[in-house]
Amino acid sequence: xxxxxxxxxxxxxxxxxxxxxxxxxxxxxxxxxxxxxxxxxxxxxxxxxxxxxxxxxxxxxxxxxxxxxxxxxxxxxxxxxxxxxxxxxxxxxxxxxxxxxxxxxxxxxxxxxxxxxxxxxxxxxxxxxxxxxxxxxxxxxxxxxxxxxxxxxxxxxxxxxxxxxxxxxxxxxxxxxxxxxxxxxxxxxxxxxxxxxxxxxxxxxxxxxxxxxxxxxxxxxxxxxxxxxxxxxxxxxxxxxxxxxxxxxx
Ligand SMILES: Cc1cc2nc3c(=O)[nH]c(=O)nc-3n(C[C@H](O)[C@H](O)[C@H](O)COP(=O)(O)OP(=O)(O)OC[C@H]3O[C@@H](n4cnc5c(N)ncnc54)[C@H](O)[C@@H]3O)c2cc1C
Ligand code: FES
Numbered sequence: 001x002x003x004x005x006x007x008x009x010x011x012x013x014x015x016x017x018x019x020x021x022x023x024x025x026x027x028x029x030x031x032x033x034x035x036x037x038x039x040x041x042x043x044x045x046x047x048x049x050x051x052x053x054x055x056x057x058x059x060x061x062x063x064x065x066x067x068x069x070x071x072x073x074x075x076x077x078x079x080x081x082x083x084x085x086x087x088x089x090x091x092x093x094x095x096x097x098x099x100x101x102x103x104x105x106x107x108x109x110x111x112x113x114x115x116x117x118x119x120x121x122x123x124x125x126x127x128x129x130x131x132x133x134x135x136x137x138x139x140x141x142x143x144x145x146x147x148x149x150x151x152x153x154x155x156x157x158x159x160x161x162x163x164x165x166x167x168x169x170x171x172x173x174x175x176x177x178x179x180x181x182x183x184x185x186x187x188x189x190x191x192x193x194x195x196x197x198x199x200x201x202x203x204x205x206x207x208x209x210x211x212x213x214x215x216x217x218x219x220x221x222x223x224x225x226x227x228x229x230x231x232x233x234x235x236x237x238x239x240x241x242x243x244x245x246x247x248x249x250x
Contacts, residue, residue: 001090001218002029008082009059011075015141018110019075020053022061023084031055032093033118034184034209034242037062038217040085041070042077047087049214049237051114051186053142060088063113063142090217091241094118094184094207101126104180105149106171106195108133108187114209116145118184123148129178133167133187136160151178168194180204185245186211193250206245212236 006023014020021039031052037060038047048070054061064071078084094114096103103126107115112132119128128149134140137160146152154162155170163170168191171183185195186209199206215223219238226236227249234240234248 001087003085003087005083006060006086008078008080008084010080011078013075014063016138017066018063018139018141019066019071020061020063020141021050021074021078022054022059023086025058025060025086025088028057029055029060029088031060031089031117033121034093034114034186035089035091035117036114036217036241038087038090038214039074040087041074043073044070046070046215047085047217048074049090049211049217051110051117051209052089053113053116054120054145055089055117060086063110065110087217091237092239094209094242096122096126096182096184100181100205102179102181103128104171104178104183105130105132106167106183106185106187107131108167108191109135109139111186111188111191111209111211112142112146114186115184116142119146119148129174129180131155131167131171131174133157133170133191134161166191166194168198171195172198183207185209189250192245196245196250199245207242208245208248208250209241210236210243210248211241 050062133155183206212224215221224236
């Protein structure tokens, strides 16, 4: 992990309330799918955690939705050539073993972005079946990046594009045909809960990436602690953000 000052290459609107930020570090950074960056925003003492969507040598791309003051400032304050302070790469990332060949990705909302890094990492060695959910057609983005796997189903809550329903519903409708060896997921808690219910009793390793509120991103402040099903607790930033689905209380 390193703290560095990067140079913004691009910070642009790519869908309704969604921005794509690409910055260049001074040297290449090795990032695993599912790892994240703490982005410093001018005027805010706490950095904001954002998943790495693309890592290409020294160029890193993250995509973020406008949520509160921090992300709005990130969108308005930084343009090409500006310096930005980042901590990366953070967290454990997704894990797919050698023997797991058929990989299903189930993403919802901003949870599709870490899964795009999984498509990039595994598309050449695994069969990727991606089920990506958006609120509506206006929120749809990064389709080109998502098409690199064997199958892509876009789902929208209102049916304005692709499958009408959630990504979990789309995934379960295709489950028997796809027969995944492993499932990687990220999205809002109700979506992860639905996936957990659907996967119960199926004996297929399923990993979820959690998006808890964070303070330091380094394991020190305990702001991001989540409950585990064994009664213990874990730090999402340091022990996660990726957990086996049965391990975390959703
Ligand atoms: C590992 C991880 C990966 C993430 N990846 C993405 C991504 O790829 N794209 C994206 O749009 N968003 C992502 N998020 C959520 C993103 O961090 C929040 O939307 C963002 O921090 C909100 O900041 P804000 O100042 O605009 O909102 P505010 O609500 O004003 O933020 C106030 C404080 O709460 C924290 N906070 C608020 N909401 C969240 C949240 N849902 N998760 C974590 N911290 C929160 C902020 O960091 C800040 O400290 C990720 C979160 C985590 C933990
Ligand atoms: S954010 Fe500080 S311990 Fe996780």
